[in-house]
Amino acid sequence: xxxxxxxxxxxxxxGGLTATDDLSxxxxxxxxxGLIGPNGAGKTTVFSQxxxxxxxxxxxxxxxxxxxxxxxxxxRIRRGVSRTYQVPRPFSExxxxxxxxxxxxxxxxxxxxxxxxxxxxxxxxxxSVGFAESDLQRTPAELSMGDLRKLEMARTMATGPKVMLLDxxxxxxxxxxxxxxxxxxxxxxxxxxxxxxxxHDLKALEPLVDRAIAINYGAMIAEGTFTEVIDNEAVxxxxxxGVA
Numbered sequence: 001x002x003x004x005x006x007x008x009x010x011x012x013x014x015g016g017l018t019a020t021d022d023l024s025x026x027x028x029x030x031x032x033x034g035l036i037g038p039n040g041a042g043k044t045t046v047f048s049q050x051x052x053x054x055x056x057x058x059x060x061x062x063x064x065x066x067x068x069x070x071x072x073x074x075x076r077i078r079r080g081v082s083r084t085y086q087v088p089r090p091f092s093e094x095x096x097x098x099x100x101x102x103x104x105x106x107x108x109x110x111x112x113x114x115x116x117x118x119x120x121x122x123x124x125x126x127x128s129v130g131f132a133e134s135d136l137q138r139t140p141a142e143l144s145m146g147d148l149r150k151l152e153m154a155r156t157m158a159t160g161p162k163v164m165l166l167d168x169x170x171x172x173x174x175x176x177x178x179x180x181x182x183x184x185x186x187x188x189x190x191x192x193x194x195x196x197x198x199x200h201d202l203k204a205l206e207p208l209v210d211r212a213i214a215i216n217y218g219a220m221i222a223e224g225t226f227t228e229v230i231d232n233e234a235v236x237x238x239x240x241x242g243v244a
Contacts, residue, residue: 002029002064004163004194005050005081010059012045012218019045020056021219027163029064032185032195034209034226036202038238042218043198044086047165050196051083052076063163080162084169088148090140090155097122097136099151103158125154130180146177153184163194170201178204202230214238 006026012019019042027033035043048054050061052073061069068076090099100122126136129150140148149169156164166185170178178201185195185208199205205212205226212229214222222232229235 003027003062004029004031004064005196006062007046007050008060008062010046010049010061011057012042012049012054013057019218020049020059021217023059023215023218023220025213025220025223027194027196029162030189030192030194031211032189032197032209034205034212035196035198035215036200036205036212036229036235037215037221041216041238043215044167045218046215047083047167047196047198050076050081050165077159077161080160081165082156082159082161082163083165084149084152084156084167086168086171088140088145088152090148090151092140095137095139096126096131096143096151096154099140100125100154100158103155121158125158128157129154129184144177145172146174146180149173149177149181153181157188161193163196164188166195166197166199168198168200170199170204182208 003026008024010020010023023046035046037043045054049056052071056069060067063076063079063081066079068079071079091102097119104121123133123136127133131147131150140151143151153169169181173181182204189195197205197208209226211224212226213220214229214232214235216238221234221238222229
């Protein structure tokens with residue numbers, strides 16, 4: 001199989017704090033992997049390094065065999081990796097349609113001016129995550145947390161990623177909203193999307209992943225099937241507090 005994403009000996013230090021500690025793992029094309037660990041384990045920092053928002057102190061990041069460690073965030077997105085955030089980050093003064101449009105904007109702004117916005121694609125993306133056509137002109141202030149999560153997904157999908165990094169995508173959602181987002185992820189998996197998913201909601205995460213990786217203090221403590229990782233003593237002690 002083809003490796004979609006691999007990180008090797010990744011280290012990130014903030015002064016005297018080691019946030020990522022010699023971390024290495026790989027994800028195959030079309031695979032879905034859960035990244036779990038207690039608060040402060042370094043999961044979001046791993047995402048930030050993959051996206052180039054924080055530059056690693058040392059180590060390497062490859063996307064489909066290409067070294068991307070020195071590329072800008074925008075260049076990494078163009079290569080096919082994108083992410084959502086724990087706290088949704090919509091453009092508050094823009095409508096749902098306009099927020100999605102930002103992700104669809106081509107590098108050539110002149111082409112955007114000449115051709116105009118791709119409203120058909122905006123609608124397609126909005127509908128695919130569960131919005132109604134009438135929602136397109138709503139602003140983020142009018143949206144529930146579930147709708148904000150859906151908007152994050154649509155904006156991320158708009159960049160045309162091959163690999164999606166989902167950071168606490170179920171946080172703050174109702175049971176019904178979790179099911180809806182889960183169904184969307186399963187659908188995208190069926191279409192060949194590759195996922196790395198951070199979630200504290202293990203019940204929601206389990207059916208969405210092929211395997212799991214657990215980290216603590218920025219270092220890997222377990223890797224394997226979801227059940228193997230959850231049953232690991234080190235994981236239970238650090239993340240689950242010894243509770244089954």
